Amino acid sequence: MAEAAELMEESAGYASGGEYVLHHLGFLTFGKTHDGHWGFAHTEEEAADMGFWSIHVDTMGFSLLLGLLFLGLFRSVSKKMTSGVPGGLQNAVEMIVEMVQNSVKTSFQGNNAFIAPLALTIFCWIFLMNLMDLVPVDIIPLIAQTIAGDSHIFFKSVPTTDVNITAGFSLAVFILIIYYSIKIKGLGGFLGELAFHPFGKAALPLNLVMEVPAFLAKPVSLALRLFGNLFAGEVIFLVIALLGWYQLPLHFVWAVFHILVIVLQAYLFMMLTIVYLNQAHQHH
Amino acid sequence: MNLNATIFGQIFAFFVFAWFCMNYVWPPIVKALEERQKRIADGLEAAGRASKDLELAQERAAEMLKEAKTSSAGIIDQANKRANQIIDEAKEKAREEGNRLKAGAQAEIEQQLNQAREQLRQQVAVLAVAGAEKILESSVDAKAHEEMLSRLASSL
Numbered sequence: 447m448a449e450a451a452e453l454m455e456e457s458a459g460y461a462s463g464g465e466y467v468l469h470h471l472g473f474l475t476f477g478k479t480h481d482g483h484w485g486f487a488h489t490e491e492e493a494a495d496m497g498f499w500s501i502h503v504d505t506m507g508f509s510l511l512l513g514l515l516f517l518g519l520f521r522s523v524s525k526k527m528t529s530g531v532p533g534g535l536q537n538a539v540e541m542i543v544e545m546v547q548n549s550v551k552t553s554f555q556g557n558n559a560f561i562a563p564l565a566l567t568i569f570c571w572i573f574l575m576n577l578m579d580l581v582p583v584d585i586i587p588l589i590a591q592t593i594a595g596d597s598h599i600f601f602k603s604v605p606t607t608d609v610n611i612t613a614g615f616s617l618a619v620f621i622l623i624i625y626y627s628i629k630i631k632g633l634g635g636f637l638g639e640l641a642f643h644p645f646g647k648a649a650l651p652l653n654l655v656m657e658v659p660a661f662l663a664k665p666v667s668l669a670l671r672l673f674g675n676l677f678a679g680e681v682i683f684l685v686i687a688l689l690g691w692y693q694l695p696l697h698f699v700w701a702v703f704h705i706l707v708i709v710l711q712a713y714l715f716m717m718l719t720i721v722y723l724n725q726a727h728q729h730h
Numbered sequence: 731m732n733l734n735a736t737i738f739g740q741i742f743a744f745f746v747f748a749w750f751c752m753n754y755v756w757p758p759i760v761k762a763l764e765e766r767q768k769r770i771a772d773g774l775e776a777a778g779r780a781s782k783d784l785e786l787a788q789e790r791a792a793e794m795l796k797e798a799k800t801s802s803a804g805i806i807d808q809a810n811k812r813a814n815q816i817i818d819e820a821k822e823k824a825r826e827e828g829n830r831l832k833a834g835a836q837a838e839i840e841q842q843l844n845q846a847r848e849q850l851r852q853q854v855a856v857l858a859v860a861g862a863e864k865i866l867e868s869s870v871d872a873k874a875h876e877e878m879l880s881r882l883a884s885s886l
Contacts, residue, residue: 477734494732502736509740513747517755524758529765543759560748563756567748610733614740621741 463688470583470684472600473608474504504601505608512574512605542570546716553720556727561720568615569716576676576708578604580701583683606676609669616668619719623664626726664722668715675711679704855883
């Protein structure tokens with residue numbers, strides 16, 4: 447970690463620590479530039495100018511890569527699955543699957559075969575994304591810059607430090623919440639829950655004022671909790687990376703602490719998804 | 731921190747991955763887990779049954795052993811009894827045989843005694859005739875006195 451950071455500082459020649467940190471927080475953005483052609487943004491301003499119809503190639507790419515890694519790994523294990531004595535990898539997969547199964551069993555009362563695989567996907571995918579945070583902060587950007595032959599391109603390897611990725615997750619969950627609410631309770635039942643609770647039909651505006659923000663807060667809090675935790679962790683890794691040789695023990699301490707955050711946030715996202723979808727399946 | 735189309739990419743990827751997971755990853759794993767659960771349950775049940783069987787078999791073996799012991803004791807008892815009986819019978823037979831032999835010997839002795847007595851009587855008669863001849867100095871007509879002589883011999 448230290449060597450990479452120092453190498454970076456020397457080779458890229460950042461003017462200040464602040465610039466180093468900011469540069470590591472930028473994204474490799476692909477979109478339509480000012481002059482009307484499609485391409486990568488070279489500066490923060492250029493990236494911001496691209497507006498909504500641009501894409502973060504780095505985080506999106508790593509997100510897909512890690513998702514495929516998860517699916518590929520689990521698919522290969524599930525193909526060779528035996529009900530006899532399990533091998534090492536199968537054992538690990540079974541442990542995760544059973545953990546997810548138990549979580550769903552205890553928190554989800556409805557009957558929906560999609561919830562458990564959904565929870566497994568969320569947990570493993572987010573865990574792998576968070577795990578990228580433990581890769582030394584300079585290695586992947588350095589590789590990307592070497593391949594691109596440009597020592598100043600932005601490259602971010604931890605997808606969950608991109609609010610777009612976490613928002614994508616939470617919006618997908620939000621869509622599922624709305625879908626199942628309407629499917630189970632009907633459109634009237636779903637809207638009625640927002641309008642006629644908790645104070646009955648007489649206090650409809652008050653009910654709406656209380657229930658709608660609470661409902662909308664679900665995806666926002668899901669996205670921002672994950673993003674905030676991982677982003678903060680990433681920033682602290684970057685700040686530690688500025689400390690020269692002292693960074694080594696500090697990196698270690700922060701990484702050990704961060705292991706907790708990584709698993710916890712993945713687990714939290716999964717549990718909250720299960721709980722929200724359970725609420726969507728419940729009649730009041 | 732600018733929001734952009736990455737969100738849509740992520741939503742789309744999420745649904746595709748979750749769908750794939752539901753159809754191709756989750757079912758075989760859960761199926762294998764359930765199968766193993768069933769196998770373990772079956773194994774435990776079989777073990778329980780086997781231990782119950784073992785208990786029953788041990789009980790039956792103990793019972794059979796007890797039975798065999800009592801029957802063997804009965805057989806030994808019977809054999810002893812029979813042996814005593816045989817011995818008694820043999821003794822009885824031996825005694826009877828002895829008595830029979832003794833009786834035979836006595837009968838023979840008696841017969842021989844009678845025979846000797848008869849011979850003696852005849853010899854006495856001859857002697858008596860000879861003595862009388864000598865006394866009378868004359869020969870006695872054996873034919874004439876045979877009746878008298880045999881009367882004499884039988885009265886001896």
